[in-house]
Amino acid sequence: MSTSPEQNASLSWLADPLASTREAAERTYRAVGDRRAWLLPTALGVALLAISLLGLWQSAEDFFFAYLTGWSFLVTTALGGLFFLIFHHLTRASWSVTINRINESLIWAFPLLFVLGIPLLFGMHDLYHWTHAELYDPSSPEYDEILAGKRAYLNTPFWIARMVFYFAVWTLVSYRLYAFSIRQDVDPDPDIPAKLRSTSAWGLPLTAVTVAFASYDILMSTSPHWFSTIFGVYFFSGGILSAVAVITLVAALLQSTGGRLQGVITKEHYQDLGKYLFGFVVFWAYIAFSQYMLYWYGGIPEETVWFQHRLQDGWGWHSAFLLGFHFVVPFLVLLPRGTKRTLPILSVMAVWLIGMHWFDLHWVVLPVLRDSAGFHWVDFTCWLGLTGIFAGGLMYRLSRHPLVPQNHPSLSASLHFENS
Amino acid sequence: MLDELLREIKAMMGIYDSDADQVYGLLAEFPDPGALLHAAEAVREEGYSHFDTHSPFPIHGMDDAMGLGNSKVGYFTFLGGVTGLATATLLQWWTAAVDYPLNISGKPFFAVEPSVPIMFELTVLFAAFGAVGGMLALNGLPRPYNPLFYSERFKGASDDRFFLHIAASDDQFDAEETARTLRSIGALHIELVQDDGVADA
DSSP: OOSSBBBBOOOGTTTOOOOOOGGGGGGGGOOSSSHHHHHHHHHHHHHHHHHHHHHHHHHHHHHHHHHHHHHHHHHHHHHHHHHHHHHHTTTTTTTTTTHHHHHHHHTTTTHHOOOOOOGGGGGGGHHHHHGGGGGGGSSSSTOOOHHTTTTTTHHHHHHHHHHHHHHHHHHHHHHHHHHHHHHHHHHOTTTTHHHHHHHHHHHHHHHHHHHHHHHHHHHHGTTTOOTTHHHHHHHHHHHHHHHHHHHHHHHHHHHHOOOOOOOTTOOOHHHHHHHHHHHHHHHHHHHHHHHHHHHHHHHHHHHHHHHHHTTTTTTTHHHHHIIIIIIIIHHHHSSSSHHOOHHHHHHHHHHHHHHHHHHHHHHHHHHHHSSSSSHHHHHHHHHHHHHHHHHHHHHHHHHSSSSOOTOOOTTTHTTTTTOO | OHHHHHHHHHHTTTTTOOOOTTTEEEEEEEEEEEHHHHHHHHHHHTTTOEEEEEEEEOOOOHHHHHTTOOOOOHHHHHHHHHHHHHHHHHHHHHHIISOOOOOOOTOOOOOOOHHHHHHHHHHHHHHHHHHHHHHHHTTTTOOOOOOOGGGGGGGGGGGGGGEEEEEEEEEOHHHHHHHHHHHTTOOOOEEEEEETSOOOO
């Protein structure tokens, strides 16, 4: 007799692949609140995307670049969550069990993100210079020897095939991590933790390699002449920072507005999340600077060109802002023990870092389009619109299952966890 | 005034002065870590502040029970880090731009970019010095002589015994009164330790 939750029907599979197990939840772990929790962000998101269509009509280029920024923001955040969950399974972390369900709800995002990525196909010509056919015609004045040399890799059919492959891998890994954990809520099969660990073990290298190549394909190839071998790590570092911030923020929201998880997610857990935020702030700065310093030192024009543009025409202000507010200020604020244990400060930092992650991607993507720095209103509406739909999906999943993996063998250890 | 301050600082580091009769304090032995934890709580509630506990391993929750508050090592670490950052900046600037300017492929004599790794390393190094030095200072270490060593039983503190020591320098200390208190909270064995090497059971 199988007690595993059934598969969800066709379209809602995108939002949650499994039937609700809410009824099986122990009272303390049952989500409360009504449809508004997920309907409101979704509706706001759809409305903002509808407004963004005005931008498409006004200037297609601006729209597509803004859309790519917003979409990459969500892809990196979901991937960061996937890594974060994998790390916890592989190290048998027990402190994090009470926040695992929020993390699991975050990672079932790839099918939806794949669908939300389809509009980008209509903007390939604007977004990716390497799609222009005349670059490869030796008789054309636009002929580009360098890009012609990269053509075997950078061409539209192969690019699309790779995207399908990446999303298939991410969906597979996240499906297994999500579904096994949900099944554990109704069926305390003692083999499940081992299955979660083995999926994490083969899922980690597979995800790591696909994420590196995805970073080249999605973002780095917007400047197709330029290359950076550390770009994949850079892509990852911002994403996992954003993911930890999202988990912190969702936990804080469930507690403060939903009144849930009191005594389940405690100061001790927030302090650990704060340590991770602090750690990944430093890691991001370390990687971002490593990328910059080697090119500064080498001083080879084809390598420095990418940074040169980002230090001129107002983009220099964006670079300085990144240094100050993606690193220095969060570093100093998150350094003391006290701030990590004070939920209002930690929540503000979480929101701040989520915003800074988008700003970071904006700094990567938009200088490709714009000679001088600045924002277009569609940058914000695309980002927040996509994020609204994404957040709606996250809250929808959370509302349908117990808020913590209630049969996890280390749950009790997590509930009593204390920082020494 | 200054003596008083010095005494308090030393007491914070676990170094207590003996009283006029060379009495260093009372050493009480407790049967297990739990009893020691509760004893520390009880002694603190009685109003003692110059006391310390000794056990073969760290006891979870003991810092709370003793009312120690957060460790102050972090401030030393931070100070060390800032010192390291400043030192590295000065070092890089002075050696490269002042003392021995050398043109290397037209790069500026001093620039932040190539100096960051040195700034980072010295920040970490000095922060580690600050942490280790701060930890030693706050613990009053190294401390080769401690009157408690006169007690034969105290050797068990690194093996299987659990001790609480109330110092004679505590304002509330009174050999008999304090011994009674210790007995009432479950001490197995109490001895009066003296700085001149006499330990009375």
